[in-house]
Amino acid sequence: MKFKVIVDSCGELTPEMKQDERFASAALTLEVGADTIVDDETFDQADFLRKVAAYPECPKSACPSPEVYQKGFETDAEHLYAVTLSSELSGSYNSAELGKNLVLEEHPEKKIHVFNSKSASVGETLIALKIQECEETGMEFEQVVETVDAYIESQHTYFVLENLETLRKNGRLSRVKALVASALKIKPVMGSTPEGSICQLDQARGINKALVKMVDYVKEREPHSSDKVLAISHCNCPERAQMVKEALLERMQVKDVIILDTAGVSSMYANDGGIIVVI
Structure with a gap:
């Protein structure tokens, strides 16, 4: 693979992205009372909403560990990217940065960038697709980062x-x-x-x-x-x-x-x- 994009699970993947090995999801976990729910392909929305409605306190989320991102970055892809939900809402961005640094300690030649979406949900989806668009036009790594950063600033x-x-x-x-x-x-x-x-x-x-x-x-x-x-x-x-x-x-x-x-x-x-x- 020339590139790989890891999107934390706040960003929904399209059906096409789920079938494309260049995209991967880093699962957050959700807590509703005593129940811990992994936000991956096993997530049951209807059951989750029932639990949230019945529980008096606010549900909580926990970001993926740095090791989850580290493992995701350990691939032969030339260019590696992560897209996380807004750093104002979650620690996912910081976790991805730590995961990146763990990989770079062992493989300083790798090209890895973590994008703070400053958004969530389908905002992350669009950013991941923008990375794909840039990569498929043949942009160099640094140009992809610059172009996608500008795109994030223009997004609402x-x-x-x-x-x-x-x-x-x-x-x-x-x-x-x-x-x-x-x-x-x-x-x-x-x-x-x-x-x-x-x-x-x-x-x-x-x-x-x-x-x-x-x-x-x-x-x-x-x-x-x-x-x-x-x-x-x-x-x-x-x-x-x-x-x-x-x-x-x-x-x-x-x-x-x-x-x-x-x-x-x-x-x-x-x-x-x-x-x-x-x-």
């Missing part, structure tokens, strides 16, 4: 939550505010900051109005979208994802569209009914 992440319980459980929303918001059917429209942390952009009464507001934000912030790929991930709501896709395509042109169901960590963040859009 948005999401709308149907269920506010995760926000309440992790302390981002007080119980009283969560109860009032739920009673009034207020749904937050969220986004990512340039540094990769989460911020609230807006809110609306009712999920459909919140989704419309999110579409408005995407259209307003992406005036030159025709050469970009639109990625949508959903947590157990494919019809809603399709609706968002159609609403966006009515208002903007894109190069391609990817729709994926959320894996474990993304399901934890989005919760049942959540929609994530990255472009």
Whole structure:
């Protein structure tokens, strides 16, 4: 192989990526009460969502160990990359960096780079596909890194939550505010900051109005979208994802569209009914 990309499991792999040996996933683990769930091909979203709904505390995640990344980098591929969820949200980036350094101690000639996605979910997917695109055009390693870093800076992440319980459980929303918001059917429209942390952009009464507001934000912030790929991930709501896709395509042109169901960590963040859009 000329290159290999390791994506931590917050980033969903497309069916084609799962069949391509140049892509690999580094599994995070999830904790719901006494249950430990590995975020790999065995992940059962429906069972996970049931456990989260029944457990009063916030579910937790643990990043892959440096040794997981180290093992992933121990290959004959010429160029090695890792893509992790935002370093503002997880220790996965630091773990990947440690894994890289462990390999470089033994093999200083290897070319390895770890990308902090400053995003999550399908944001990581798009970055991995951008690496593939750059590699297949014949770019040198350093040029791939420079091009993908620029792409990450241009990327924007948005999401709308149907269920506010995760926000309440992790302390981002007080119980009283969560109860009032739920009673009034207020749904937050969220986004990512340039540094990769989460911020609230807006809110609306009712999920459909919140989704419309999110579409408005995407259209307003992406005036030159025709050469970009639109990625949508959903947590157990494919019809809603399709609706968002159609609403966006009515208002903007894109190069391609990817729709994926959320894996474990993304399901934890989005919760049942959540929609994530990255472009």
